[in-house]
Amino acid sequence: MVSVSSNSVQTITELAQKVRDAAYQLARTDIQQRNQALRCAAKALRAAETEILMVNANEVAKADVSAAFKDRMTLTHERLEAMAKGLENIAELPDPLGKELASWDRPNGLHFKRVSVPLGVVGMIYESRPNVGADAVGICIKSGNGIVLRGGSETHLTSMAIHKAMQQGLIDTGLNPDSVAMPPDSNRQHVMDMLHAVGVIDVIIPRGGYSLIKFVQQEARVPVLAHAAGLxxxxxxxxxxxxxxxxxxxxxxxxxxxxxxxxxxxxxxxxxxxxxxxxxxxxxxxxxxxxxxxxxxxxxxxxxxxxxxxxxxxxxxxxxxxxxxxxxxxxxxxxxxxxxxxxxxxxxxxxxxxxxxxxxxxxxxxxxxxxxxxxxxxxxFGFGAEIGIATGRLHARGPVGIEQLTSYRYEVYGDGQVRA
Amino acid sequence: MVSVSSNSVQTITELAQKVRDAAYQLARTDIQQRNQALRCAAKALRAAETEILMVNANEVAKADVSAAFKDRMTLTHERLEAMAKGLENIAELPDPLGKELASWDRPNGLHFKRVSVPLGVVGMIYESRPNVGADAVGICIKSGNGIVLRGGSETHLTSMAIHKAMQQGLIDTGLNPDSVAMPPDSNRQHVMDMLHAVGVIDVIIPRGGYSLIKFVQQEARVPVLAHAAGLxxxxxxxxxxxxxxxxxxxxxxxxxxxxxxxxxxxxxxxxxxxxxxxxxxxxxxxxxxxxxxxxxxxxxxxxxxxxxxxxxxxxxxxxxxxxxxxxxxxxxxxxxxxxxxxxxxxxxxxxxxxxxxxxxxxxxxxxxxxxxxxxxxxxxFGFGAEIGIATGRLHARGPVGIEQLTSYRYEVYGDGQVRA
Structure with missing residues (x-):
């Protein structure tokens, strides 16, 4: 195990706290703004195509990995276009926030509502498949969540370029871009710090092979939504x-x-x-x-x-x-x-x-x-997009889409009632 | 920190696995059986009053703790009766299982349903307030969950006697009593083992003071539903x-x-x-x-x-x-x-x-x-009973009642559809 570097801890905690503050603003935007941000992000992704493909080609050339691995890390015009289309599709989905999930009255006249709200901040840990990052960001913007992205080190620069386009989408909509963040380098310690960022990251979603998921499930203190195996x-x-x-x-x-x-x-x-x-x-x-x-x-x-x-x-x-x-x-x-x-x-x-x-x-x-x-x-399933599949029992099970990235709050309406 | 004792790990893992197997049977019982078990448990509790109060009086006499602590650990006829009534009240609540939470169709003719199911096994860690154990067991029986109880060591024998009455309720209904379990002794290591029992315990619910909750939140690998503070x-x-x-x-x-x-x-x-x-x-x-x-x-x-x-x-x-x-x-x-x-x-x-x-x-x-x-x-809130209050974002927030101790599964109905 890598030893704890307090420097990195500070980096991730600070980064995630900034994400948290921005996500808190994002949670209060209306659905038109969030959809607009998704469409602008798609546009920014297309505009940056030349740059992204060049950065990616460099990383693919340098990587000392198998042919199958190279294929997964490679972006093409078609794959980038699919990412952009994916964001536009997410913009078409209904708003998962502010939904009245239940309501009831009590004999003392108190009126109760359960209303959907964002989870908060998602920590996304994925391997060198850069498209996973764009999908995850799209789902988080739609559902009013912040996200800290940590992709595989072989495609760190590709992920950075995509991340920049996603932030541009928020900027072009007049929103705070800090709800989407990446650690500045591919230091492996960042993963550990994310897994321990209790209180600033609300849920970790790992995407990748069995050993990555098992590692995350074993080490995380932050709750994890994942499936280690699909037998x-x-x-x-x-x-x-x-x-x-x-x-x-x-x-x-x-x-x-x-x-x-x-x-x-x-x-x-x-x-x-x-x-x-x-x-x-x-x-x-x-x-x-x-x-x-x-x-x-x-x-x-x-x-x-x-x-x-x-x-x-x-x-x-x-x-x-x-x-x-x-x-x-x-x-x-x-x-x-x-x-x-x-x-x-x-x-x-x-x-x-x-x-x-x-x-x-x-x-x-x-x-x-x-x-x-x-x-x-x-x-x-008709969820429009998914960020993963969960096999645990808590919170979400099965495909995790925008609805599964929400929580709820209770609203209680009184007229001066006091408890006996 | 206590060092890991492999003996204890085996005990808790074995215990929890037995609970898991029995809970799997409990999950398939109908609501009449679970309600009957609750009423029988209330009856068994009342029948064991003399024994429980005697065991409790001994433990209170022996405990070297503050007067307020002694008050919390003390059972009386009235407190026992309140526990029994609590179980009977839970029997009156609607069944939280098998509810159709959502349903929809897809263009290919597949029909989807989301249906409520039990969480699985709850690990309940509480201080020396023996009534907390009975409430928790009642909520778990109702919601089809297994439960491993770990109460404060000062009232271990009282908790054991209550636990026995709860099991009697299941036995008298013809159900497997193993869905409710307690470690055989008050070894503190059991707490740590429960917190690490990933895969056999699905959720930990701690009830007690700030330091207990904080300890649990820091050490647990199993997901935790709790509130550390109510500011x-x-x-x-x-x-x-x-x-x-x-x-x-x-x-x-x-x-x-x-x-x-x-x-x-x-x-x-x-x-x-x-x-x-x-x-x-x-x-x-x-x-x-x-x-x-x-x-x-x-x-x-x-x-x-x-x-x-x-x-x-x-x-x-x-x-x-x-x-x-x-x-x-x-x-x-x-x-x-x-x-x-x-x-x-x-x-x-x-x-x-x-x-x-x-x-x-x-x-x-x-x-x-x-x-x-x-x-x-x-x-x-009208939940009828609560096992705790949660301030996290995942799964349940606010009061945790029988509904909050459920998860869901998807049922997908086809007629030979294959994926393109």
């Missing part, structure tokens, strides 16, 4: 429609194997496994998938290798599927409780009662019927 | 009704000075301070209150001593009032932002526009108009 299950119940099951499973596993909503394990009732499993294996194998499974699964298909206990706890993020043939719905649920990561699980079944039982019994953030686990995504 | 302000705006202001302020300051919702600081507009402040001082002085204030306040009343900056940051929890005469509403808001603890603030004013401005500008969990800050209480 999603698709369970094919004995009363499933076979045609739906085939197309949904192919999509759930193979559409994109590297995203957290991809299915990693197939659970299938033994009553139908003999007939359906060979077809599913054949469908997926054509697309390059390989298989590991429990004894019952191996008995049905020679293409399935024997899985270890460890395999069922593995998020493959690849063209590999764990397969368990199960006795019944209870064994399927038990498997999910034992191995799942609380992310997304689907049941494929035409039987309403079994679906209800499954949904009530599986302790995950998202439970689905007759559809692909790959739909677990803020855009697909 | 509440009452702001008398220039357009206040004087009669209301007098009675509300007396109540806000003096009804009970030791609770977190008690007003600690009076802010008053200079336009009315000359006329109203001497009356307020006189009202409060008759009840034994003393005063510290800023220069302008001292000029108006000789009964006000000069306050230090530190005084305005002090939660007196006593018959002391800090007074600041302010230029206008912005200075009042600025004072609250600078010194407040984000708990509860009230504005006394007949002017709607100023009230709106104040509420939108003060970043506290609860903002009130023309009423007493002492109303910040779960019972007064």
């Amino acid at each position: 999603c299950h698709t369970y094919i119940h004995e009363k499933a429609d076979f045609d739906k099951a085939r197309s949904v499973l192919v999509n759930a596993k193979m559409r994109r194997t590297g995203i957290c909503g991809a299915t990693e394990t197939l659970l299938i009732d033994q009553a139908i496994a003999g007939e359906l499993l060979p077809i599913l294996v054949s469908d997926l194998q054509k697309l390059g998938c390989r298989f590991v499974g429990n004894q019952a699964a191996c008995k049905i298909s020679q293409k399935i290798e024997r899985a270890s206990d460890e395999d069922f706890a593995t998020e493959w993020l690849d063209a590999v599927l764990s397969v368990a043939v199960v006795k019944d719905i209870d064994e399927a649920i038990h498997h999910i409780v034992k191995y799942g990561s609380g992310h997304t699980e689907a049941i494929l079944s035409e039987d309403d009662k079994s679906v209800r039982y499954f949904m009530d019994s599986v302790p995950s953030a998202v439970v689905m019927r007759n559809t692909s686990t790959q739909f677990c995504d803020g855009g697909e | 509440c302000h009452t702001y008398i705006h220039e357009k206040a009704d004087f009669d209301k202001a007098r009675s509300v302020l007396v109540n806000a300051k003096m009804r009970r000075t030791g609770i977190c919702g008690a007003t600690e600081t009076l802010l008053i507009d200079q336009a009315i301070a000359g006329e109203l402040l001497p009356i307020l001082v006189s009202d409060l002085q008759k009840l034994g209150c003393r005063f510290v204030g800023n220069q302008a306040a001292c000029k108006i009343s000789q009964k006000i001593e000069r306050a230090s900056d530190e005084d305005f940051a002090t939660e007196w929890l006593d018959a002391v009032l800090s007074v600041a005469v302010v230029k206008d509403i912005d200075e009042a808001i600025h004072h609250i932002v600078k010194y407040g603890s984000g708990h509860t603030e009230a504005i006394l004013s007949e002017d709607d526009k100023s009230v709106r401005y104040f509420m939108d500008s003060v970043p506290s969990a609860v903002v009130m108009r023309n009423t007493s800050t002492q109303f910040c209480d779960g019972g007064e």
